Amino acid sequence: xxxxxxxxxxxxxxxxxxxxxxxxxxxxxxxxxxxxxxxxxxxxxxxxxxxxxxxxxxxxxxxxxxxxxxxxxxxxxxxxxxxxxxxxxxxxxxxxxxxxxxxxxxxxxxxxxxxxxxxxxxxxxxxxxxxxxxx
Amino acid sequence: xxxxxxxxxxxxxxxxxxxxxxxxxxxxxxxxxxxxxxxxxxxxxxxxxxxxxxxxxxxxxxxxxxxxxxxxxxxxxxxxxxxxxxxxxxxxxxxxxxxxxxxxxxxxxxxxxxxxxxxxxxxxxxxxxxxxxxx
DNA sequence: GCTTGACCCTATAGTTGCTAGAGGGTGCAT
DNA sequence: ATGCACCCTCTAGCAACTATAGGGTCAAGC
Ligand SMILES: [Zn+2]
Ligand SMILES: [Zn+2]
Ligand SMILES: [Zn+2]
Ligand SMILES: [Zn+2]
Numbered sequence: 001x002x003x004x005x006x007x008x009x010x011x012x013x014x015x016x017x018x019x020x021x022x023x024x025x026x027x028x029x030x031x032x033x034x035x036x037x038x039x040x041x042x043x044x045x046x047x048x049x050x051x052x053x054x055x056x057x058x059x060x061x062x063x064x065x066x067x068x069x070x071x072x073x074x075x076x077x078x079x080x081x082x083x084x085x086x087x088x089x090x091x092x093x094x095x096x097x098x099x100x101x102x103x104x105x106x107x108x109x110x111x112x113x114x115x116x117x118x119x120x121x122x123x124x125x126x127x128x129x130x131x132x133x134x135x
Numbered sequence: 136x137x138x139x140x141x142x143x144x145x146x147x148x149x150x151x152x153x154x155x156x157x158x159x160x161x162x163x164x165x166x167x168x169x170x171x172x173x174x175x176x177x178x179x180x181x182x183x184x185x186x187x188x189x190x191x192x193x194x195x196x197x198x199x200x201x202x203x204x205x206x207x208x209x210x211x212x213x214x215x216x217x218x219x220x221x222x223x224x225x226x227x228x229x230x231x232x233x234x235x236x237x238x239x240x241x242x243x244x245x246x247x248x249x250x251x252x253x254x255x256x257x258x259x260x261x262x263x264x265x266x267x268x269x270x
Numbered sequence: 271g272c273t274t275g276a277c278c279c280t281a282t283a284g285t286t287g288c289t290a291g292a293g294g295g296t297g298c299a300t
Numbered sequence: 301a302t303g304c305a306c307c308c309t310c311t312a313g314c315a316a317c318t319a320t321a322g323g324g325t326c327a328a329g330c
Contacts (some may be wrong), residue, residue: 004306014307019288034296036307049261056243057236060287066261073253080257081247088240095233101192102226108191109219118208122215126184126201139277149278154317169325171278195316 002032006039010047017047023060025050025067058087141174145182152182158195160185160202193222 007014020026026046030038049070053063062083069080111121142149155161161181165173184205188198197218204215246256 002307013289015289016287018308023287032296032307034307036296045262048263052261052263054287056240057233066258069252070258070262073251075252076249077247077252077255077258078249080252080255081244081249084240084244084247084257088237088244091233091237091240095230095237098192098226098230098233101190102223102230105191105219105223105226109216109223112212112216112219114211114213114216116208117204117210117212117215120212120215122219123201123205123212126187127180127205128183128187137278148318150318151316153279158316167278167325169278171325189316 001039001044003037003039006044006047009044010051012047012051020047020050025060025064056087057091058083062087136174136179138172138174141179141182144179145186147182147186155182155185160195160199191222192226193218197222 001009003014003017006012007017017026021028026043029043032038046067049067050063053066054060058066065083066080069075069077069083108122108125111125113119113121117123136144138149138152141147142152152161156163161178164178167173181202184202185198188201189195193201200218201215204210204212204218243257243260246260248254248256252258
């Protein structure tokens with residue numbers, strides 16, 4: 001199949017597929033006489049793998065690692081688990097950071113009485129030495 | 136004060152301060168005879184504002200907007216509230232997305248029995264079609 | 271008065287993961 | 301032969317920095 005078909009089949013943009021090839025996630029495929037990339041089922045499977053991993057938030061480096069690990073089917077899967085678990089920890093850290101941001105931001109916004117800018121709690125919070133609330 | 140002092144006072148890297156200047160968040164400051172940037176209290180306050188806004192996750196575009204709004208102290212603060220509220224909504228969307236990722240990833244990892252890669256639930260989840268019909 | 275070292279300067283490229291464009295070639299139908 | 305959808309390579313752009321390279325400045329110590 002041509003790159004456009006592969007793109008439709010995997011819900012990926014054509015440019016992204018070419019980008020993955022340049023990034024070493026997909027091997028350079030066979031070419032037609034007209035120099036078009038020509039893909040088969042293997043590439044479809046590999047790209048599906050990549051897309052699913054990306055949907056789970058894995059970085060391209062992690063995806064590369066997972067792809068390499070997936071090829072050694074008889075090895076123990078501890079390394080796979082390690083990549084996934086450390087990624088999960090990263091996501092949880094991000095959620096924690098964002099939740100703290102959300103709480104603080106919501107608190108600040110809650111203080112706004114929709115008056116003048118000079119009296120706005122949001123602005124005062126951002127202006128440390130001129131306004132009220134310090135932390 | 137020189138840029139290094141300002142950097143220490145605001146917990147910002149020197150390069151970041153210069154970057155903010157190039158990005159139009161800080162005006163080009165006065166220079167010494169030796170062509171060193173020379174900052175005063177105004178710049179310290181402005182950079183503190185920027186850092187606090189960044190800590191709350193505002194984009195540089197949003198910070199620019201907030202800085203502009205903060206200057207018109209007699210205007211109503213509705214626009215400030217709008218920027219902050221829409222940013223809060225963005226953060227909440229991010230948290231929701233990441234939480235879904237976390238749940239799915241945790242579920243997948245929970246299925247791993249630490250056997251061989253070929254039997255690993257993590258790998259199988261990423262390889263949608265291979266579980267049934269391989270090659 | 272000369273060197274050392276901490277600090278400063280500009281300009282440019284790298285990071286992540288794509289996305290968009292320019293400027294062209296291919297393949298098929300009308 | 302002409303239009304059109306699709307493909308090609310190469311380059312630049314996005315956010316928000318960060319990190320070099322290759323210099324200049326300034327005060328202290330010998
Ligand atoms: Zn990760
Ligand atoms: Zn307000
Ligand atoms: Zn925002
Ligand atoms: Zn496993």
